[in-house]
Amino acid sequence: xxxxxxxxxxxxxxxxxxxxxxxxxxxxxxxxxxxxxxxxxxxxxxxxxxxxxxxxxxxxxxxxxxxxxxxxxxxxxxxxxxxxxxxxxxxxxxxxxxxxxxxxxxxxxxxxxxxxxxxxxxxxxxxxxxxxxxxxxxxxxxxxxxxxxxxxxxxxxxxxxxxxxxxxxxxxxxxxxxxxxxxxxxxxxxxxxxxxxxxxxxxxxxxxxxxxxxxxxxxxxxxxxxxxxx
Numbered sequence: 001x002x003x004x005x006x007x008x009x010x011x012x013x014x015x016x017x018x019x020x021x022x023x024x025x026x027x028x029x030x031x032x033x034x035x036x037x038x039x040x041x042x043x044x045x046x047x048x049x050x051x052x053x054x055x056x057x058x059x060x061x062x063x064x065x066x067x068x069x070x071x072x073x074x075x076x077x078x079x080x081x082x083x084x085x086x087x088x089x090x091x092x093x094x095x096x097x098x099x100x101x102x103x104x105x106x107x108x109x110x111x112x113x114x115x116x117x118x119x120x121x122x123x124x125x126x127x128x129x130x131x132x133x134x135x136x137x138x139x140x141x142x143x144x145x146x147x148x149x150x151x152x153x154x155x156x157x158x159x160x161x162x163x164x165x166x167x168x169x170x171x172x173x174x175x176x177x178x179x180x181x182x183x184x185x186x187x188x189x190x191x192x193x194x195x196x197x198x199x200x201x202x203x204x205x206x207x208x209x210x211x212x213x214x215x216x217x218x219x220x221x222x223x224x225x226x227x228x229x230x
Contacts, residue, residue: 001076005084009060010092019059023052027100038108039181044156045100046119046173050127051152053093057131058144060085061211065139068215078215082208086128093124115180115189122196123173129203130169136210169203172196 013020027048034040068081097120104116131148138144151168158165160174175192178184 001080002084002087005081006088006091009064009085009088012063013056013060013088013092016059020056023055024096027052027096028103031100031103035107038110039177041108042104042110042116042119042180043173043177045104046123046177047152047155047170049093049097049100049120050123050130050170050173051148052096053089053124053127054131054134054148055145056092057085057089057128058135058148059141060089061132061135062139062141062144068211072215078212079208081215082132082211086132086204089128089131090124093128094121097121097124110180111183112180115176119173119176119180119192122176122193122200123170126169126172126196126199126203129200129207132207132211133203136207136214166195169199172199 027045030044030048031041034044064081064085068076068078071081072078097117101117101120104110105113110116131144134144134147138147152170155165155168155170155173158168160171165171172192172195175188175195179186179188179192
């Protein structure tokens with residue numbers, strides 16, 4: 001069931017070619033606008049990839065709400081429905097991450113190039129459940145996409161020294177980008193991975209639990225016994 005839902009999700013998403021084009025080109029704009037400052041270009045690229053996959057996840061989960069309800073009525077597991085869509089989104093996201101990793105490798109001289117691959121991969125893994133979570137709070141595509149865009153802008157503008165910045169879902173991108181570019185020790189790598197792991201688990205569990213609660217079967221009250229007739 002999970003693989004079937006993943007295949008359906010990919011087929012549904014592939015039909016929205018214009019939306020896909022704009023979503024996938026936005027990270028390129030983010031990257032090119034800061035290409036003169038290498039660590040910023042890589043971090044902006046990661047934020048752009050995060051927004052693209054989170055928005056794609058939002059579209060996928062919003063568009064599948066009624067289908068999920070119908071499938072759950074006939075016995076489909078809410079967990080399989082959720083995991084299938086997440087699997088499709090992560091697969092598409094990793095493909096996008098690979099393409100942009102090749103672009104970085106061809107255009108920048110990065111001291112720790114494998115760390116860029118790690119940065120983009122972790123960003124995709126966080127963005128997929130983040131978009132699913134936003135779709136449960138704002139079940140409309142326009143409002144959800146604007147909320148995600150505002151969140152990513154806040155991620156870029158927040159002072160990294162503030163505790164508030166560390167509570168944002170993409171804070172790990174700053175640490176991993178710093179590790180990839182700057183001659184620093186393993187501290188940023190460790191902190192970035194810990195933040196990534198915590199955010200991934202939190203977003204996934206909340207989105208999965210809310211989706212499971214939304215699709216839970218409703219038990220109808222048993223009919224009252226008919227009065228005995230003489």
